[in-house]
Amino acid sequence: MVCFSFYSMDYCLDEGNERPNRRDKMDATRLPGIVLLTHGRVGEEVIKSVEMIVGPVEQMYAVSLMPGMGGDEFAEEVSHAVNDLPAGSLIFSDLFGGTPANTAARFTQDRRFSAVAGVNLCMVLEAVFLRKELRGELLAEKVLTAGREGCKNIVSALQQANGQDKGEK
Amino acid sequence: MASVALARIDSRLIHGQVVAKWLKSINAGQIVVVDDTLANDPFMSSIYSMAVPQGCKVRMYTIEQAVAEWQKNQLGHSNETMIMLFKDVRTALAAWQQGLTAFTQLQVGGLGGGPARKAVYKNITLDKKDCDDLVLLSNGGVQVIFQTVPEDTPGKLENIIKSMNM
Numbered sequence: 001m002v003c004f005s006f007y008s009m010d011y012c013l014d015e016g017n018e019r020p021n022r023r024d025k026m027d028a029t030r031l032p033g034i035v036l037l038t039h040g041r042v043g044e045e046v047i048k049s050v051e052m053i054v055g056p057v058e059q060m061y062a063v064s065l066m067p068g069m070g071g072d073e074f075a076e077e078v079s080h081a082v083n084d085l086p087a088g089s090l091i092f093s094d095l096f097g098g099t100p101a102n103t104a105a106r107f108t109q110d111r112r113f114s115a116v117a118g119v120n121l122c123m124v125l126e127a128v129f130l131r132k133e134l135r136g137e138l139l140a141e142k143v144l145t146a147g148r149e150g151c152k153n154i155v156s157a158l159q160q161a162n163g164q165d166k167g168e169k
Numbered sequence: 170m171a172s173v174a175l176a177r178i179d180s181r182l183i184h185g186q187v188v189a190k191w192l193k194s195i196n197a198g199q200i201v202v203v204d205d206t207l208a209n210d211p212f213m214s215s216i217y218s219m220a221v222p223q224g225c226k227v228r229m230y231t232i233e234q235a236v237a238e239w240q241k242n243q244l245g246h247s248n249e250t251m252i253m254l255f256k257d258v259r260t261a262l263a264a265w266q267q268g269l270t271a272f273t274q275l276q277v278g279g280l281g282g283g284p285a286r287k288a289v290y291k292n293i294t295l296d297k298k299d300c301d302d303l304v305l306l307s308n309g310g311v312q313v314i315f316q317t318v319p320e321d322t323p324g325k326l327e328n329i330i331k332s333m334n335m
Contacts, residue, residue, distance in 0.1 A: 039185075068292040070281025071181045097220020098185040105216040 027086035032135040034127050035081055036062040036119060037093045037100035043119070050124050057128055059085070065100055075103050087112045088135030090127055090143065092119040114140040122150030173201075174250040176272035178261050179279040182207070182254050183217045183227070186279070186318055191252060192225065194319040198249030199226045203235045203264050204256050232264045239269050258299040262306055274312040276323075277303070289332055290315040290324045300333055 034057075036043030043062030051057055061081045065074050082089065089112075093101035096117035104115035114136050116123070126146035130139055174195045179187065182202055191197070200221060207213055208231040218227045226249075230238065238244050244251065253271060255261040261275060277293055280286075286294035293315055295303075307313050307326050315324035 068282040068288060068294065070283060073281060073283070095185055097183075097188055099181050101220070102181075102184065102216050105219070106213070109212050 027088065028135075030086035031059050032131045032139065033082070033085035033089035034060040034124065034131070035078070035085070035089065035091045036060075036124070037065070037078060037091060037104055038062070038119070039065050039094055039098060039100060040067075042094060043092070046119065046121060046124055049121055050128060053125065054128060059089075060128070071099055071103070074099065075106065078103055078107065082107055082113065085113070086135075088139070089113050090131070090135075090139055091115040092124065092127075093117045094119055116140050116144055116147075118144075118147060120147050120150060123147035172248075172250055173244075173253050173271045175276060176253040176255075176261075176274065177276045177278045178255045178258055180256055180281050181279055182256055183221060187252070187254070188220055188222070190318045192222070195250060195252070197225065197252045199228070199247070199251040200254065201235065201244065201251055202227070202229045202254045203232055203269070204229065204254075204260060205231045207256075208234065232260065232267060232269070235264055236268045239271050244271065258295075258302045262302040265306060265309070265311065272311065274314065275306060277313065277315045278317055287333060289329045291317050291321070293317065295329070295333065300330060304330070 036046055038046075041062075041064045044064055047057070047060055047062050050060070063074070063077050063081050082091065091104040091107060091113055093104045093115065094117065095101060098117075101115070101117040104117070107113050108115050123143045123146055127139060127143045130142055134142060174197060175191055177187070177191070181187075182204070183200060187200075192200075202208075202217065207217070208229045214229045217229075221227050235244075255264065257280070258277070265272075277290075277295075280293050280295065280299070282288070282292075282294050283296075286296045288294050303313050303326055313326040315326075315329055316322075
């Protein structure tokens with residue numbers, strides 16, 4: 001049994017013991033969607049990169065904010081992209097405080113979706129793997145941790161690795 | 170009195186350019202957003218406020234509230250410099266006509282595309298109504314400039330209007 005809380009809504013995946021008591025009950029059995037909102041086509045390219053690494057991925061979409069596009073026009077496109085996604089889906093955005101992130105925030109108001117900023121390839125890969133078991137806020141937190149841990153100073157990491165080698169000898 | 174160091178029209182209101190560039194370049198301690206819809210929407214207000222650095226105050230006013238605050242004590246007694254934001258030309262003109270004479274220069278910094286809108290300066294677009302409204306402000310003594318980021322050379326309204334061909 002997988003049980004987790006997404007804000008105030010509880011989702012329980014419990015085979016043979018289903019409680020039909022939530023609006024989003026059905027959603028809990030559907031794979032959470034992944035949506036990327038970015039300045040320019042970064043999101044579209046991240047999807048290509050993810051698929052280059054793990055192969056075709058379902059329920060993953062990008063909406064690109066292009067130069068000259070109004071905020072409302074962008075929000076409209078995002079709305080089309082997320083409308084049919086199940087509760088607990090995750091919206092990625094690039095810069096915290098930027099229009100893609102602010103737009104993502106709008107779609108968290110009814111608590112159906114979670115949203116994170118600072119998207120990188122690590123985070124999206126983590127989401128692709130973990131969403132089979134987690135969704136919503138739990139998924140968001142794990143993804144953020146993966147994103148932070150994925151950022152490394154390679155020179156320091158090499159020095160550390162060398163230092164450890166010497167220490168062991 | 171607080172001084173409005175930058176009055177700007179930007180359909181995205183508070184976003185990366187405003188926070189990363191303008192807040193720093195004029196060292197503003199406050200942002201005042203004048204927008205009837207936003208001032209009545211606490212959730213959207215919190216979205217716009219969340220990315221502003223700590224220590225910078227954000228106030229959301231309706232046009233009516235902003236005019237009242239300006240006429241009461243010129244938007245407060247703090248000495249902090251202030252950025253004033255409007256979502257569109259119509260709101261800036263309405264506020265100014267109703268007595269929000271807090272600025273002598275108005276920067277058009279970002280207006281997204283749409284039907285019957287023409288790009289006039291980088292990605293800034295205007296329609297005929299925007300043009301007419303900006304001319305009204307200009308004739309009233311407000312210097313209207315076009316500038317997205319501090320590094321831009323500001324564009325002048327008269328040149329923009331010539332390029333509009335309207």
